[in-house]
Amino acid sequence: MDNGPHELTEVCEDTINHATVLRYPFQAIDLGWLVEYIDTCLSREERRAAALRILNDFMAFAVLHDDPFLEEATIQLSETMSSKFTDSWPKCARGTTASYDVARCVFELIRSASKCQKMSLGERNEFINNCEKHLKRIENALDSASNIAGKKKACEVLAAALSQVHELRRTPDSCDALGGLLAQLKALFFCYSPCISVYSMFCKANANGTSSYVCSESCPCFAKLKSMYTLFIRDVEKMKVIDCLLMMAVKEEDKFVSRLAEDLFTRFDCRSPFLEKPVRRIQNGxxxxxxxxxxxxYRHVKSMLTDCRASSSSLTPLMENVVLALYIIRREMKxxxxxxxxxxxxxxxxxxxxxxxxxxxSExxxxxxxxxxxxxxxxxxFLSAPEFHLAVHSRDNRADVAGGKMCGNPKCANDAKNVATCGGCHATSYCGIPCRDEHWEEHKSFCAEMRSRMATPAEIKMADAPIRVLKPVGFK
Structure with missing residues (x-):
């Protein structure tokens, strides 16, 4: 148990193991396997609908976490949809893609806005003009529409976004104006996105003032995995896609997505030791x-609810699986x-x-x-909160503000860029030892949580035996 603050540390280049190979979340997502799955395992009528649902999920989670790899996966899958002939991926029913088209337009604006700080003045002015043009087009379409759910909210967010565009035009170098525009664009995106549960995560995170960041080569995961024995971690992108579908299936009670997730489980069983062990090394694995x-x-209980009066002998194996799953969850959470x-x-x-x-x-x-x-x-x-998503870190609110870093001590007025990262959580930075010591009492619980979530997973013991028990001794 820690009795004091951790020393500030920085990873040295000579500690990197160059023989280790890490794919997603440290490299772009390759969706070849997903396109092949849609082509070969789904009926013609389901292919474009499935791709469209997955696209909406990718966009929603990319916006929620500012995930560049999910952004690129969205573009990749969208281009694949465009290149597919209508006879192999038939078009969806008319009217089902209208909201998607608007959400996709706003998504592209968010992508551009996130890169605005690196633009030249001319490029930034071009972005402002382009943003205003698209927002006005959305506003005109919304004015001519009638009886649209959420129209009032969308109008309010649109007005706020246009106001931020005008503010950014007056002060193009203002980080506050850019941040305000980005926040309004994200809110506008969720007005059109069908991923209601992700929108609730977005609203809750904003209300609580919490934030998160995705794994990358600059996060503590990369340094940790690259400085230990040689590893080859792949197929995590499959688990990321499945994780997105799981959350949509349960939180939105989406039967189509639930069936997709179940089918993917049968083909890429993440519970096998070949996939589970690498995934557990990733943040929140x-x-x-x-x-x-x-x-x-969840799916076993749903199955039992469809036929509650079936014989107890047919329902017993399902209930045993439910109880076993709950014991596994309790062990993981403890x-x-x-x-x-x-x-x-x-x-x-x-x-x-x-x-x-x-x-x-019985009844x-x-x-x-x-x-x-x-x-x-x-x-x-509870376990689907944004900070618990696969390959996502939670962070103190003052870390990584507007592309730079600030001291993690709220009482510090120092705007110096030279900060060092806490050696325990690797998520909070301090400008010096005095600020670190002053903030330790408040920071130590967060630090302990992050260390436990980055811990090397225990060896998974496998046993082959046809045993089914209601309350396994190992989970007591």
Whole structure:
């Protein structure tokens, strides 16, 4: 247990293991496998609809986390959709892509705005003109439309975005004006995105003042993985796509996406040791494993609810899998600092599962199963907070502001750029030892949580035995 602040450290180039090969999240996503899956495993009528749903998910999570690799994956999949002939990927029904077209337009504006600080004055003025032109076009289309859900909210956000454009035109070098425009563009994007649950994450993060950043070559994950024994980590991009689909399937009760996720599981089983072990080395890999177990429990409970009066012998294996998944989740949460205090809902779910188990095959089981489903969704919602997503870090609010770094001590008035990163969490920076010491009492809980989430995973023990037990001894 730590008794004081960590020393400030920086990774030296000579500690890097150049034999280690790391693909996503440190390299661009290759979607060849996903396009092949859509081409060969889905019916003609489902292909474009599936690609469009995945595109919407990619855009939403890219906007939520400012993820450059998901941005590039969006462009890559969009270009693939455009190049596919309509006979192999038939077009969707008319009117189903209208909101997507607007969301895609705003998405492109967000991409440009995020690069605005590196633009020359002429390029920045060109961006401002282009942004205003597209926003006015969206405004005109919205004025001519009627009875559109969320029209009032979209009008308010559009007006605020145009106001920020005018402010940026007056002061093109203002970081505040650019930040305000970027925030309004993100809010406008979610007015048209069908990913309602991601919008709720976005709103909650803004309300709480929390922030996150994705893994990259400048994050602590890269330095840690590159400075240990030789590793070859791949296929994490498959798990990232599945993770996005899982959250949409459960939080939005999307049956089509749920079926996509289940089908992908059968082809890329992330629970196999060949995939699970590398994924667990990535930030929040253990929480991804917990979401996978929760998704298993969720779909088994949904299956039991469709036929509550089936024989108890046919329902028992499903309930055993639900209970096993809940024990796995409890184990994962107990091992992570900051989550071990949230185990109570899992205990309630286990108690409800025990009660439902005794009533399987009867009418009385239905209400208990619905209660159990509610607990599972509640736990899943908590574990789907933005800072718990795969390959995403949480950070102190004062870190990495407007492309630069600030001292993590809120009481510090020093605007110096020369800051050093905390050697414990690698997420918070300080301008010097006095600020580090002053902020330690407030920072140490965050620091401990980040260290536990970056810990090297324990060896996964595998055993081949046809044993099914309701309460495995190993999970007590």
């Amino acid at each position: 253990a929480l991804f494993a917990a979401r996978v177990a929760l998704f298993d429990a 091992d992570i600092k900051g989550l071990n205090e949230q185990v109570a809902p899992v205990e309630h779910a286990l108690a409800t599962a025990d009660t439902a188990f005794l009533r399987l095959g 009385k089981a239905e209400q208990h199963l619905r209660t159990l489903n509610g607990y599972i969704v509640t736990i899943f919602t």
